[in-house]
Amino acid sequence: MDKITAIRGFKDVLPEDARLFWEVESIARKVFNAFGFREIRVPIMEKTELFKRSIGETTDIVEKEMYTFADRDNEHLTLRPEATASVIRAYIEHNMSSAEPITKLFTIGPMFRRERPQKGRFRQFNQIDVELFGEDKPQFDAEIIFMLMHFLTGSGLKDLELEINSLGCSGCRPVFSRAVIDFLKGSEKSLCPDCQRRINTNPLRVFDCKVETCASTIANAPGILDFLCSDCEDHFSKVKSFLSDLNISFIINPRMVRGLDYYTRTAFEVKTNALGAQNAVAGGGRYNGLVSELGGPEVPGIGFAVGFERLIACLPEDANNKFRTDLFVAALGAPAQKIAFGLINRLRIAGMAAEMDHTDKSLKAQLKRADKLNSSFALIFGDKEIDEKQVVLRNMQTKDQQTIPLDGLQESIIKIIKER
């Protein structure tokens, strides 16, 4: 019989990593809550139209990476490739804009993109997604970036590089786009086929191309920062200044355009050197026209996404990342096993991690097991201890052993474990 394997690009998160997920998640919740963000949980499937309209028809994500299928009634559904669209949909659907002027939300969960898997890239991957609606003030750009950096370093990441840029607004970006197109038209021949296509579909993406000739061609192209209107210019310089006030260092990357069409003004990315080619752990930006684009009110927004798996891959190896057991009961003989069975289960109810072995293995084998389970204590007892009405408690680190009366055993043990 052939064995059935997981789908390509879909990974099992094994217990040791699952534990890291849990820890990072709890840090995220703590940090985000402190900054006033509330968790929202949205479906992992949406109508395909939602993603087409938000992410952009000509983006790679929509063109070739979405898991889209027809439901039984022939409605087109898509497994979400990112969370922002869903969160905005929910924001609009529940009229959150009229409930309060500023809405701060975050969500954590799996995203799906049908790309070829490689290091730091999977077809199902998890993101921590943060969105803030209702304010365009540069303070909020700075604040949300500050929170992101605080969260990442708080999770244990080191050597992070923050890159920021401004992409302009609906007023000044088209002017810049036109300038880029005019520039590229003159030197089309030196561009790769992809970029020649991009001139018409998405000219700014040429900035992202790594083909050498394209890179050298685009190097002399006009820069977005020279085209910002005075409002955008002012906004960007304030963002920079607020970031500096908050002691966040950054580098300005005027060529960063990002792969989703909806960004306006501030765009940012956090890079690390620990991930191979996939060096972005987080990315985000402002999207002032998107909410209305999706049928909502004219409400500005800004947000970012953190790649969960990438974050975890950057975490330094932690020797303490081991599962622990509080007590292992080595019971010898049927009478002791019977008592032990009741004992461990009562201890578990009291919140202790307690284990025992139900076989008739030797004491040596059982202690070996206790060691394997990283147990703090081992409780040793057999017929002899039952006769004498006292058992032996061994501290597995120090090898100290003490005898404890069988009477009130459970309470004594809980006390000792808690004192440890």
Added chain:
RNA sequence: GUGGGUGUAGCUCAGCUGGUCAGAGUGCCGGGUUGUGGCCCCGGAGGUCGAGGGUUCGAACCCCUUCACUCACCCCA
């Protein structure tokens, strides 16, 4: 979607130009005297060498096909 690399015990890998090549380390189980773990010593279990086909007297090793994993490109978290 394109290109490179790799698929041998649970895990990490060795297997030279096809002829004891089915191995090591680690992990697992047991033992080193009667009820005490981690170190050390000894023993044991465990693999249709990714799958299918071909060449050959003979293939883990060569050829073809296929699948998977992996890295990179594209793009992104």
